[in-house]
Amino acid sequence: MFTLVPQLVIGAADLSAAFLFLFGLKRMSSPATAPSGIRVAGIGMIAAVLASFLYVFTVDAAARPHLLINIALAVAALAIGGGAAWVAGRRVAMTAMPQMVAIYNGMGGGAAGGIAAVELFGGRTHGVTELAVTLLGGLIGAVSLSGSAIAWAKLDGVIKQPWRVKGQQYLNAAVMFATLVVAGVILATASGALGLSTATWIWIFFACALVFGVLMTLPIGGADMPVVISIYNAFTGLAVGLEGFVLQNPALMIAGMVVGAAGLLLTLLMAKAMNRSVANVLFTNFGTVAKARPGAIQGEEKPVDAADAAIKMRYASSVIIVPGYGLAAARAQQKLYEFVKLLIAAKVSVKFAIHPVAGRMPGQMDVLLAEAGVPYDMIFQLDDINDDFATTDVALIIGANDVVNPAARTDKASPIFGMPILNADKAGQVYVIKRGQGKGYSGIVNALFYGPNCEMVYGDAQAVLVKMIEAVRGLGAAAA
Amino acid sequence: MTLEIAMTGFVALYVFMLAGFAGWVIIGNVPAILHTPLMSGSNFVHGIVVVGGLYTLFNATTPLEQAIGFFAVLLGAGNAAGGYAVTDRMLAMFTTSNAKPTHRRARARVHPLKKS
Numbered sequence: 111m112f113t114l115v116p117q118l119v120i121g122a123a124d125l126s127a128a129f130l131f132l133f134g135l136k137r138m139s140s141p142a143t144a145p146s147g148i149r150v151a152g153i154g155m156i157a158a159v160l161a162s163f164l165y166v167f168t169v170d171a172a173a174r175p176h177l178l179i180n181i182a183l184a185v186a187a188l189a190i191g192g193g194a195a196w197v198a199g200r201r202v203a204m205t206a207m208p209q210m211v212a213i214y215n216g217m218g219g220g221a222a223g224g225i226a227a228v229e230l231f232g233g234r235t236h237g238v239t240e241l242a243v244t245l246l247g248g249l250i251g252a253v254s255l256s257g258s259a260i261a262w263a264k265l266d267g268v269i270k271q272p273w274r275v276k277g278q279q280y281l282n283a284a285v286m287f288a289t290l291v292v293a294g295v296i297l298a299t300a301s302g303a304l305g306l307s308t309a310t311w312i313w314i315f316f317a318c319a320l321v322f323g324v325l326m327t328l329p330i331g332g333a334d335m336p337v338v339i340s341i342y343n344a345f346t347g348l349a350v351g352l353e354g355f356v357l358q359n360p361a362l363m364i365a366g367m368v369v370g371a372a373g374l375l376l377t378l379l380m381a382k383a384m385n386r387s388v389a390n391v392l393f394t395n396f397g398t399v400a401k402a403r404p405g406a407i408q409g410e411e412k413p414v415d416a417a418d419a420a421i422k423m424r425y426a427s428s429v430i431i432v433p434g435y436g437l438a439a440a441r442a443q444q445k446l447y448e449f450v451k452l453l454i455a456a457k458v459s460v461k462f463a464i465h466p467v468a469g470r471m472p473g474q475m476d477v478l479l480a481e482a483g484v485p486y487d488m489i490f491q492l493d494d495i496n497d498d499f500a501t502t503d504v505a506l507i508i509g510a511n512d513v514v515n516p517a518a519r520t521d522k523a524s525p526i527f528g529m530p531i532l533n534a535d536k537a538g539q540v541y542v543i544k545r546g547q548g549k550g551y552s553g554i555v556n557a558l559f560y561g562p563n564c565e566m567v568y569g570d571a572q573a574v575l576v577k578m579i580e581a582v583r584g585l586g587a588a589a590a
Numbered sequence: 591m592t593l594e595i596a597m598t599g600f601v602a603l604y605v606f607m608l609a610g611f612a613g614w615v616i617i618g619n620v621p622a623i624l625h626t627p628l629m630s631g632s633n634f635v636h637g638i639v640v641v642g643g644l645y646t647l648f649n650a651t652t653p654l655e656q657a658i659g660f661f662a663v664l665l666g667a668g669n670a671a672g673g674y675a676v677t678d679r680m681l682a683m684f685t686t687s688n689a690k691p692t693h694r695r696a697r698a699r700v701h702p703l704k705k706s
Contacts, residue, residue, distance in 0.1 A: 159644070165645050173650060184644055187643075198672060204680070210630075224661050355602050359642060464623070473622060
C-alpha cells in the first residue's frame, strides 16, 4: 500500500504529460496558436518531473541506504543542468540557433545513453529482449551525443573544414561492425557464455559508439547540416523511446517515438529539398564532385553599385527577396527589414521567398526574419511563390547560392541537377549580394550570376544594406 | 498488489506504432515556416528523458552508477530547459501584419511529402 499511491500519482502525471506533449505539438501547426502549444507541453514536463520524485518511495532495498545522497545529486543535477541550459537558451543569438539545437539533441542522446549504461552496469535488465533494446537505445543515444557535439563544433566554426580521408566509408563501417560485435558479446556474456568481465565490454561498447558518432559526422559539410540536425533529433527521440521501454515508462516511449517520427519526417523533407537521398548526404563527399567541371558557362559577372541597385528597387513595383545562409552569417536580418520597410513605404510590393534548405537547419531563415519583425504573411515557401518570379520586377538574393542555381533545372551534368530551386533567374532583374567572387559552399559555378539580367553587389550583406538604406533615404530627402 | 502494467512484446510495439503514427501526422501538418521552432519543440519533448534519468539515479547503488545517473539527469534537464527556452523565445517572435492574428487555416494543407 505504501508504494501504491506514489505509483498512481506518477502514472497519472506521466499520462497527462504524454497527452500535453501531443496536444502542444498539435497546436504548433499555426504560428497563431504555436506559443500556447509549447507552454502546454511545458506544463506536462513540469508535472512529470515533479511526480518522478515520488519514485523515492518505490526504490529497491539495495538502493535505500544511498537514497539521501541520490536525492541530493538529483536536485543538484536538475538545478545545474536546467539552470545553465535555461540561461544559455535565453541569451543565444538567433543566428546561433542551429548549434544550440544540436547541443540539446546531444544532451538528450547522452541522457538516454547514460540510462542505458546504468542499467547495463547494474545488471538490471532481464532477458535477451530487454538487454538488446537497452543496448540499441544506448548505441543510438551515444552516437547522437558525440555526433551532435561534432555538428555543434562545425556550426559554431570550431571545426572549419570537413575531415575526409580515403576509404572513410570502410573505416566507419568497420567501427559500426565492431560496435555491433561488442553488443553481441555483451548479450552473450549476460547469458553466461563468456567468462570476461562484462563491465569491460560495456566500456568498449560505449567507446565504439561514441567514436562512430564522431566519424559519421566529421565528413559532412556545412550546407548538409539541415539533414544532420534532423537525423540526430530523430536518433535522440528513438533512443529515449527505447530506454522508456526498458524502464517500463510509457511517457518516455510515447514522447520518444513521436519525436523520432517527427525527426524522420523532417530528415526526409530536407533530403527531398536537395533532391538527394539521406544515404547520399551521409555517405558521399559532396564538395569533391563539383571540381570535375571547369567553367562551361559563357559571360561574366557584372558588378553594380549598391546605391544604384537600391534605387532601381525603390522604383520597381514588385520585389522578391531570397535570403540564404550569408544573411545569417552577416547578421543582417534587421538591416534587411529596415530596407524592406522603406520599399513598402514607397508602395513596392515585397515578398520573401524561402527555400526549404536555406540556412543551416530547417526553417532557420523564417526565424531570422521573424526576429527582425517581418510579419509571417510576407514570407512564402518555395511551392507557393515560385510562379511569381516571372511576373516580378526584381529578385534580390542575399547570401544564397545553390538554391537559386538554374543549372539544377537545365544542366544534367551538374551535381545539383534535379534539386528544386527558386526560379529567381526568371525575374526581370536579379541583384545578388555576395561577399566576393568566389564560389559558394558546394563549389558549384552558379549560372545565374552570369545571366544577362543579373548584376552583383559585392560586400558584406550588412554593409551593403546600410548603403542601400542610405541611398533610398537620400532619394526621399532630395524629393522633399 | 501493484499498479504496474507489464509493457512487454507486442504491447510495447503497439505503443511505439501509435506514437510514431501520431507524431508523423501531427508534424506533417506543421507549415515549413515553423520548422525550426518545431524542431526545438520536439527537442524539448524528448527532454522527458530526464524522468528516466531521475528514476535511474534514485535506484543507483554504486558510485559509478551514481556518477552516470547524475550526468544523465544533468544532460536531460539541460535538454528540457534549454529546448523550452529557445522554442518559447522563437515562437514569441512570429507576428502578422494584421493587428488581429487570424487563424490561417483556410487553405487545406497537403502532407508535405505528398506534394508534387
